[in-house]
Amino acid sequence: MRMSIRASTTASWFHEVPVRTRPGVWSRLRRHRTAVIGLILLSALALGGVFAPVVFTEDPGDAYFERVLQPPSRAHPLGTDQLGRDLLGRIVHGARVSFLIGILAVGLSATMGVPVGLISGYYGGGVDIAVQRLVDLMLAFPGFLLALTLIAVLGVGVANVVVAVGLATAPAYVRLVRGVALSIRGQVYVEAARALGAPAGRIIVKHVLPNCLAPIIVQSTLQLGTAILTAAGLGFLGLGVKPPTPEWGTMLGEGQTYLFSSWYIATFPGIAIFVAVMAFNLLGDGLRDALDPRMRLG
Amino acid sequence: MSSLGLYLVRRLGLIIPTLLGVTAVVFLLVRLIPGDPARLIAGIQAQEEEVARIRIELGLTRPLHVQYGIFLRRLARGDLGLSAVTRVPVVEEVASRMRATVLLALCSIVLAAIAGMAAGIVSATRQYSLLDYLVMGVALFGVSIPVFWLGLMLMLLFSVYLHWLPAGGYGGPQHLVLPSIALAAFSVAIIARMTRSSLLEVFGQDYIRTARAKGLHHQIVILKHALKNALIPILTVIGLQFGALLGGAILTETTFAWPGLGRLLVSAISSRDYPVIQGIVLVFAAIFALVNLAVDLLYAYVDPRIHYG
Numbered sequence: 001m002r003m004s005i006r007a008s009t010t011a012s013w014f015h016e017v018p019v020r021t022r023p024g025v026w027s028r029l030r031r032h033r034t035a036v037i038g039l040i041l042l043s044a045l046a047l048g049g050v051f052a053p054v055v056f057t058e059d060p061g062d063a064y065f066e067r068v069l070q071p072p073s074r075a076h077p078l079g080t081d082q083l084g085r086d087l088l089g090r091i092v093h094g095a096r097v098s099f100l101i102g103i104l105a106v107g108l109s110a111t112m113g114v115p116v117g118l119i120s121g122y123y124g125g126g127v128d129i130a131v132q133r134l135v136d137l138m139l140a141f142p143g144f145l146l147a148l149t150l151i152a153v154l155g156v157g158v159a160n161v162v163v164a165v166g167l168a169t170a171p172a173y174v175r176l177v178r179g180v181a182l183s184i185r186g187q188v189y190v191e192a193a194r195a196l197g198a199p200a201g202r203i204i205v206k207h208v209l210p211n212c213l214a215p216i217i218v219q220s221t222l223q224l225g226t227a228i229l230t231a232a233g234l235g236f237l238g239l240g241v242k243p244p245t246p247e248w249g250t251m252l253g254e255g256q257t258y259l260f261s262s263w264y265i266a267t268f269p270g271i272a273i274f275v276a277v278m279a280f281n282l283l284g285d286g287l288r289d290a291l292d293p294r295m296r297l298g
Numbered sequence: 299m300s301s302l303g304l305y306l307v308r309r310l311g312l313i314i315p316t317l318l319g320v321t322a323v324v325f326l327l328v329r330l331i332p333g334d335p336a337r338l339i340a341g342i343q344a345q346e347e348e349v350a351r352i353r354i355e356l357g358l359t360r361p362l363h364v365q366y367g368i369f370l371r372r373l374a375r376g377d378l379g380l381s382a383v384t385r386v387p388v389v390e391e392v393a394s395r396m397r398a399t400v401l402l403a404l405c406s407i408v409l410a411a412i413a414g415m416a417a418g419i420v421s422a423t424r425q426y427s428l429l430d431y432l433v434m435g436v437a438l439f440g441v442s443i444p445v446f447w448l449g450l451m452l453m454l455l456f457s458v459y460l461h462w463l464p465a466g467g468y469g470g471p472q473h474l475v476l477p478s479i480a481l482a483a484f485s486v487a488i489i490a491r492m493t494r495s496s497l498l499e500v501f502g503q504d505y506i507r508t509a510r511a512k513g514l515h516h517q518i519v520i521l522k523h524a525l526k527n528a529l530i531p532i533l534t535v536i537g538l539q540f541g542a543l544l545g546g547a548i549l550t551e552t553t554f555a556w557p558g559l560g561r562l563l564v565s566a567i568s569s570r571d572y573p574v575i576q577g578i579v580l581v582f583a584a585i586f587a588l589v590n591l592a593v594d595l596l597y598a599y600v601d602p603r604i605h606y607g
Contacts, residue, residue, distance in 0.1 A: 137316070137320070141582070144546065144549070145545050145583075148564075153327060153331055232444055233446065236446045238564075238568065260465075273444045273447065274439075274442055274443050274444060277442040278438065
């Protein structure tokens with residue numbers, strides 16, 4: 001009789017948990033002032049990117065030779081570049097390119113890194129050692145150098161930038177997820193699931209992965225900033241997205257030639273990169289505080 | 299042999315598999331690219347005889363592991379082949395550019411370590427003060443700012459408008475100022491954050507309260523007791539930052555026309571000069587591995603609790 005009562009209370013407790021924690025994370029994030037600033041900045045950039053073709057109807061690749069290298073004015077608030085293209089329009093269009101590259105690269109990175117990290121951490125042993133050696137090898141190259149080397153192999157272009165940046169950041173996911181999986185593997189509820197005969201795949205998906213989600217979300221947010229920064233760096237070197245696609249780093253690289261005569265060409269795309277990266281950093285830090293129960297806001 | 303000596307030998311032994319792995323990656327680099335590796339190594343405008351000679355020299359008709367053996371043997375002799383563009387031995391090309399990159403990287407890491415730790419100490423000792431918020435705000439800027447853009451902006455301000463410093467090039471110490479600051483900014487921010495959080499953790503320890511309670515001077519408590527114990531994570535970050543710095547150097551060198559390895563790498567990638575790319579990637583990875591080794595050895599020196607037996 002007592003057993004059944006206890007069982008029913010446990011069941012109701014299980015039901016309440018997700019209902020209680022989810023608004024908790026959101027309200028904690030909302031109280032995190034800097035995270036809100038990050039979120040607002042990102043929303044503004046994303047909205048700009050979405051509505052760019054509606055607001056800036058000029059094709060960002062079209063040249064207008066009658067108005068080259070014009071300083072900021074009412075008609076062109078950020079000036080025009082060496083081909084007479086409106087810089088504001090190109091920067092807003094560029095948000096689409098940079099965000100797309102960032103999201104795809106981080107997506108690729110997580111898709112590769114998370115499963116490998118889960119398997120490496122959960123199974124341990126020989127698989128783990130092999131994976132860790134491979135990760136060590138990738139981390140033996142400074143991150144930007146790894147992306148650059150991959151570009152040397154793959155060649156330039158949007159797709160190759162995504163692959164290069166994605167591959168270069170994948171080891172970080174493997175490390176992170178492996179660490180969590182390793183600590184979850186020994187938990188009593190995992191042992192219980194195993195004792196009940198649950199297959200390893202099910203345990204990994206149902207028990208280990210949910211515990212990795214919070215760190216993965218935080219990591220991915222911060223990684224989005226890094227990915228945009230890395231892609232912009234490649235573009236700056238002329239080894240990223242090919243012109244005339246309006247990518248911020250590529251625009252900055254082109255503007256360097258005209259730095260002494262027309263400062264605005266290199267300056268404004270740089271501000272765009274800076275704001276986007278900072279927004280992801282702010283949001284990522286906020287998410288870490290909101291999702292990490294050990295570091296609640298006072 | 300002392301236990302520190304043994305540790306040194308063992309740690310040096312651990313670096314060998316890493317370096318072997320790095321050579322394997324560099325070796326595979328040209329073989330992963332679609333097309334004839336001999337043609338890629340010789341360069342696009344090379345004569346057919348030159349391509350044939352390279353094919354025989356590198357054993358490109360033989361199995362992959364034999365090719366790797368040949369690659370390693372040549373590497374051990376310091377032979378990385380000829381640049382596909384200039385026909386100068388890669389080793390000479392790399393050696394002539396190395397000085398500039400090492401100089402820039404060392405300058406930046408020293409600057410980053412000093413400025414970062416100083417800012418972190420100021421921030422941690424005045425937690426939640428206006429100064430703390432200011433330092434952490436600047437640190438947030440530091441981690442978000444693109445290194446190449448910061449370089450250009452410094453150039454605009456100090457070279458174009460104020461005429462205080464040269465806008466680029468290589469020569470006297472005045473040429474080193476702007477590139478070092480631009481390159482160090484990111485690392486300053488990361489080191490400052492780590493110093494702050496590491497110090498704050500140590501401040502909560504009993505022995506700090508004891509040191510304060512027995513009336514020791516504030517500065518002595520911070521420098522001798524707290525900082526010494528907070529140093530391990532800070533050192534780790536400084537070591538890791540060296541890697542980020544080498545990556546950033548590629549961008550900074552391009553910004554400031556600094557004649558180092560990074561700029562050579564970028565032009566080699568643009569002109570598809572694969573022997574030079576191989577050489578530079580190898581050198582960067584080797585430098586990074588050696589720095590990590592040095593940091594590991596420093597741990598043992600800083601923290602006597604670490605066993606190196």
